[in-house]
Amino acid sequence: MAEKTWVRMVTAQTPTNIAVIKYWGKRDETLILPVNDSISVTLDPAHLCTTTTVAVSPSFDQDRMWLNGKEISLSGGRYQNCLREIRARACAVEDKEKGIKIAKKDWEKLHLHVASYNNFPTAAGLASSAAGFACLVFALAKLMNAKEDNSELSAIARQGSGSACRSLFGGFVKWIMGKAEDGSDSLAVQLVDEKHWDELVIIIAVVSSRQKETSSTTGMRDSVETSLLLQHRAKEVVPKRIKQMEEAIKNRDFGSFAQLSCADSNQFHAVCLDTCPPIFYMNDTSHRIISCVEKWNCSEGTPQVAYTFDAGPNAVLIAHNRKAATQLMQKLLFCFPPSSDADLNSYVIGDKSILKDAG
Ligand code: DP6
Numbered sequence: 001m002a003e004k005t006w007v008r009m010v011t012a013q014t015p016t017n018i019a020v021i022k023y024w025g026k027r028d029e030t031l032i033l034p035v036n037d038s039i040s041v042t043l044d045p046a047h048l049c050t051t052t053t054v055a056v057s058p059s060f061d062q063d064r065m066w067l068n069g070k071e072i073s074l075s076g077g078r079y080q081n082c083l084r085e086i087r088a089r090a091c092a093v094e095d096k097e098k099g100i101k102i103a104k105k106d107w108e109k110l111h112l113h114v115a116s117y118n119n120f121p122t123a124a125g126l127a128s129s130a131a132g133f134a135c136l137v138f139a140l141a142k143l144m145n146a147k148e149d150n151s152e153l154s155a156i157a158r159q160g161s162g163s164a165c166r167s168l169f170g171g172f173v174k175w176i177m178g179k180a181e182d183g184s185d186s187l188a189v190q191l192v193d194e195k196h197w198d199e200l201v202i203i204i205a206v207v208s209s210r211q212k213e214t215s216s217t218t219g220m221r222d223s224v225e226t227s228l229l230l231q232h233r234a235k236e237v238v239p240k241r242i243k244q245m246e247e248a249i250k251n252r253d254f255g256s257f258a259q260l261s262c263a264d265s266n267q268f269h270a271v272c273l274d275t276c277p278p279i280f281y282m283n284d285t286s287h288r289i290i291s292c293v294e295k296w297n298c299s300e301g302t303p304q305v306a307y308t309f310d311a312g313p314n315a316v317l318i319a320h321n322r323k324a325a326t327q328l329m330q331k332l333l334f335c336f337p338p339s340s341d342a343d344l345n346s347y348v349i350g351d352k353s354i355l356k357d358a359g
Helices: 077-089 104-108 129-143 150-157 162-168 216-226 228-250 254-273 284-300 322-335
Strands: 008-015 017-021 026-028 038-042 049-057 064-067 070-072 093-095 100-102 111-118 172-176 187-192 201-206 305-309 315-319 345-349
Touching (some): 008 129, 008 162, 017 228, 017 254, 017 305, 026 216, 038 162, 038 228, 049 129, 129 150, 129 162, 150 162, 150 187, 172 228, 187 228, 201 322, 216 254, 228 254, 254 305, 254 315, 284 315, 284 322, 315 322
Parallel strands (some): 064 111
Antiparallel strands (some): 008 049, 017 038, 038 172, 049 111, 093 100, 172 187, 305 315
């Protein structure tokens, strides 16, 4: 008769985050320690998030992972670092009902299966490792009964992908770069929760669905090695901006928030241009969106919309409120009508609907 076996499973869901003060550059590539603090806003999980199920069973003979239904290798250093760190913190588990009893030392021998899904179109170029690693670490911590809080877990998710550490919290989140050589104080803290500034509406304009040519990891390595502007930014500019951004968020001061977000995005892309060889993440459509927002903000006298671009041409637009978001959508539709050649789709985040307008 076959021996009775069991499977213990945990499912978690983690949204992605968008930096308004960017992380760009590592001082330690293995531990993923940044050259500056960064601040992000976590998106509504209804729109852009990763759902991950982790399972453990004595019948599994190796660690395996599936991403959007396709098996991927877990042998990469980043996955291995996260698995090792969580296994080291695993505690005993007992579930009498299901007949499961796992001693602390058993976790060393037991194998894991991981299935992860993104709820956003992967082809849209929005796939982010941030939600993925945050969700993996969070789910594994629950499965293995680790007692660490979300900040402590963020220091593990960071070793999967830097920006992942900020996805362990909702609202506005700060990744403190830390000073310790072992990276133990390089972790994320929540500045304010999602209710603090809930009138903001985030719109993602998908400019191109193509995969970026230079990954963030490679791009920031080249910037650290060659860009003088990056050194100046990390030492002189970001420390002041972080303080100003924290104030703007605390006071819900949209004018300062927009000015700082746009300036920081532009400086990040200036660093990319200052890198040898230069990196071009934005394209003509991205530049047209910037001009459109700048002109509108200028004509209103006070900013209505902030823009920020990560390592790609897609625009993340943060509107002051629903009225500004509606006007922004009208302007985008006017500038990029559905029949136009510009490859632009707009997704409204922070609302129940995802509007696919053009392209
Ligand atoms: C431009 O976190 O993807 O989005 O740590 O090498 O995995 P690795 O890089 P990643 O870089 C994100 C860069 C950014 C800015 C940001 O999110 O702060």
